[in-house]
Amino acid sequence: MSRQSHRQFLESESRKPLPSNDLTAELALAQRRFEATFLHAPVxxxxxxxxxxxxxxxxxFCEISGHDAATLLRTGFQQITHPDDLHIDEDLLARLHDGEFPRYTLEKRYIRADGTIIxxxxxVAMVRDDDGQPEFFVAVIEDLSELRRxxxxxxxxxxxxxLNRRGLAARANDILADARGGEQGVSLLFLDLDGFKQLNDRHGHAAGDACLVDVAQLLSAHGTTRDAVARVGGDEFVMLLAGRDGVGAEALAQDVRVALAAQGVGVSGSFGLVHVTAPDAVDLERMIACADAAMLTAKHGGKNQLRVGVFG
Structure with missing residues (x-):
């Protein structure tokens, strides 16, 4: 038999229906493979x-979502989806159902049984029946916790x-861009703690760490969501203030100074402030340097003071 004839023979044989016992075996094998894939999939x-x-x-799916199978089968995805993400998910499902696209991908949040958010x-893909009508959805999820962390x-x-220095630089790009062309400009407040080394030496590093956390919370409480608050050194902090003129920024800086000294842990702050009316995207490091210089003037002048520097 020639090679071509042999190939034609194999093709014709492959098109012949399997005996019933062979078909049953094939179906059983396919079922086992599906179950193994479904049960042991890493997603x-x-x-x-x-x-x-x-x-x-x-x-x-149960492991990632934080709900057992029995609970999930009694509920729907709506009950475990974070409320802020539900609308967009339902909208995409409706469009998938209508055939606008074959699948969609979305980063979203689930609320686990213990209340934590992941x-x-x-x-998600749409499965349709032989007539092309929607039958059910197939959803595949991957845990983004480690990546997000x-x-x-x-x-x-x-x-x-x-924020650290890298985070401050990234956030500053948006703040400085938003401030360009505005009337109020942007301010940068530089804080160096007074008496922090003595606190560490007297009470230990645990007390020092607790103090730093308290200072961070104080700064965050005085800022807004438009501001950026960062720890840029051991006991050095920066607030990049948006949406305030120079007078407003100075008033906030004085409020922070008074609140810090009033904590009663033996630590106060030397503050340097600089205000820029027409910031440029490359101005962050220059602003930090000018505010740092103003802070040193405050520290040399007796500590627990605010000095306003000149940007240049």
């Missing part, structure tokens, strides 16, 4: 009804939770 997999109810969930990466830790101080 969470769920079949979701058109009403949002869970039809099937694999163990990894970020996931969700991919690594991203957070890269730009935040591990002790206080404030």
């Amino acid at each position: 969470g997999i769920a079949h979701v009804g058109l009403d949002g109810a869970f039809l099937m969930v694999n163990p990894r 970020w996931i990466n969700l991919t 690594a991203s957070f830790e890269a730009v935040h101080d591990p002790l206080t939770g404030l």
Whole structure:
């Protein structure tokens, strides 16, 4: 038999129906493989009804979502989705149902059974019947906790939770860009603690760490969501203040100074402030340097003081 004839023979044989016992074996094998994949997949997999109810969930889905299978099968994805993410998820599901796209991917939050919130990466596809009608959704989720944690830790101080220098630089890009062309400009407040070394020497590093956390909370409480608060050194902090003129920034700085001294732990602060009316994207380091110089003037002048520097 020639090579071509042999190939044609194999193709014709492959098209012949399998005997019933072979077909049963093939179906059983396919079922075992599906179950193994579903049960042991490293990602969470769920079949979701058109009403949002869970039809099937694999163990990894339960592990990531923080709910057991019995609970999930009694509820729907709406009950475990963070309220702030539910609208966009439902909107994408409706568009998927209508055939606008074959699948979608979304970063969203689940609320676990213990009340903690977890970020996931969700991919959803539509399964249709032989007539092309929607039958159910297949959802695949991946845990983003470690990725999100690594991203957070890269730009935040591990002790206080404030921005670090890298985080401050990234946040400053937006603040300075928003301030350009505005009337109020932007201010930078530089704080160096007075008496912090003595506190550490007298009461130990645990007390020193607690003091730094308290200072971070005080600064955050005096700022707004538009501001950036950062720890840029051992006992050095920066507030990049948006939406205030120079007078408003100076008043806030004095409020912080008084509140810090009133904590009664033997620590006060030397403050340097600089205000820029027309900031440029490259001005952050110059602002820090000018505010730092003003802070040193305050420290040499007797501590627990605020000095306003000149930007230049």
